[in-house]
Amino acid sequence: xxxxxxxxxxxxxxxxRILTACGASVRPVRRTSELDGLQGIVLPGGESTTIDKLxxxxxxxxxxxxxLRGGLPAYGSCAGMILLADRVLDGLxxxxxxxxxxxxxRRNAFGRQVDSFEDDVRLEGIDGAAMHAVFIRAPxxxxxxxxxxxxxxxxxxxxxxxxxxxIAVRQGALLATSFHPEMSDDARVHRYFVSMVRETA
Ligand code: GLN
Numbered sequence: 001x002x003x004x005x006x007x008x009x010x011x012x013x014x015x016x017r018i019l020t021a022c023g024a025s026v027r028p029v030r031r032t033s034e035l036d037g038l039q040g041i042v043l044p045g046g047e048s049t050t051i052d053k054l055x056x057x058x059x060x061x062x063x064x065x066x067x068l069r070g071g072l073p074a075y076g077s078c079a080g081m082i083l084l085a086d087r088v089l090d091g092l093x094x095x096x097x098x099x100x101x102x103x104x105x106r107r108n109a110f111g112r113q114v115d116s117f118e119d120d121v122r123l124e125g126i127d128g129a130a131m132h133a134v135f136i137r138a139p140x141x142x143x144x145x146x147x148x149x150x151x152x153x154x155x156x157x158x159x160x161x162x163x164x165x166x167i168a169v170r171q172g173a174l175l176a177t178s179f180h181p182e183m184s185d186d187a188r189v190h191r192y193f194v195s196m197v198r199e200t201a
Contacts, residue, residue, distance in 0.1 A: 001201060003040040003194070004029040008054035010046020010079060014182035022187055022194045032063045040073040040197035043080030045136070045180045048107065049092050051079060061098070068100045073173035073200045075193040081176035082107055082139050089142060101174050102145030109140040110162055123152040123168050126188050133179035140178055141166035173200050
């Protein structure tokens, strides 16, 4: 089983490391041919507008969208969540996403005054202690379609506007989190994704 990490920009190395620790063989994906034979793909955190632009420059956008429509399992963290969303609020005017997740996300939703924050969150389907989640200029999910499963919400917000906001979702073979599990030593989200990939394969 090989899982790719879209390697146009962002925290690619962290995802490769944690997926390897989960027992997956991994491959950075920069060109179309590197999509061949993948059983899953991770869209990393970084800057969604940059990843969007580079995906068009490198002619990766079309084949990647086709692979996602064809059922390739994908996990997006932070910018990756934005890229999987069908609808974006507060994006750049020409910003496109790959889509697939029937959600509306708000980019940089938690506001400039709290560029980054941390919270202990519990995710449905992930057992054990609450997960220490790192949010960096993160999106939240503002609206979900009927087939989307909400896996987690902000639990201890300083800002009342952030309280209870959706920060983890799943729809079939697509998984997304607002936070960056690849930046902590907690491999449980990646393990969850690896098991989704196994189920699909
Ligand atoms: N704010 C970034 C964006 O719009 C996401 C930040 C992140 O991935 N840490 O893409």
